[in-house]
Amino acid sequence: MPQINQFPLGIKATWNQAAQYNIPNQQLADWLLHTGSLTERLQALTHNFEVRVLGQATIDADESEQAALVDYDKHDWQIREVILYGNGKPWVFARSVLPEHLCKTTWATLGNQPLGQRIFNDDNFVRSEFVITQLASNPIASIEDGPLTEHETEVLWGRRSAFQIKDWHLLVAEIFLPDCPSYISESADSLNSSVK
């Protein structure tokens, strides 16, 4: 797996409601609007799953993220960027805006555990509606050496949603990278040959 040393990468995107897009197929729509843990869904497709933390630090969120967090000006925040790998391939680039208070208390030991393991094992979390984006370029292209992907995908799709737990809000954005199973037909033969 290539050595990765750039942080923050950021996500330069315009986010809109799903209804404003012509999502090319039902399978991709199902992945983009999946309300359960993305980590768990990906882990079910591979015996080799890994979270690679690109960085996590107390740095400013971008304008779009600040606008999406109603209490952005009231608290300190950390940016966390990770790549979720399946079978050694980069499947998802995720960027989260997290309350520094949670990062220093409840999630002080998060490290390279999936954030979803904390969120989806706590019934107090409430998820907002997804907004969707399409990216013309791969957000991790600048840090991946070697062939980026075997799968030709003109456009990359992503989603973002806010979570609330008690008085805290956080934002999670996930870009499905070219090798993500979300783009691979789930007919039994093609999926087994592509992602296992």
Ligand SMILES: C=C(O[C@@H]1C=C(C(=O)O)C=C[C@H]1O)C(=O)O
């Ligand atoms: C929110 C989830 O956590 C995943 C793991 C993340 C992390 O470890 O930073 C970020 C976003 C997700 O892809 C999830 O599994 O749905």
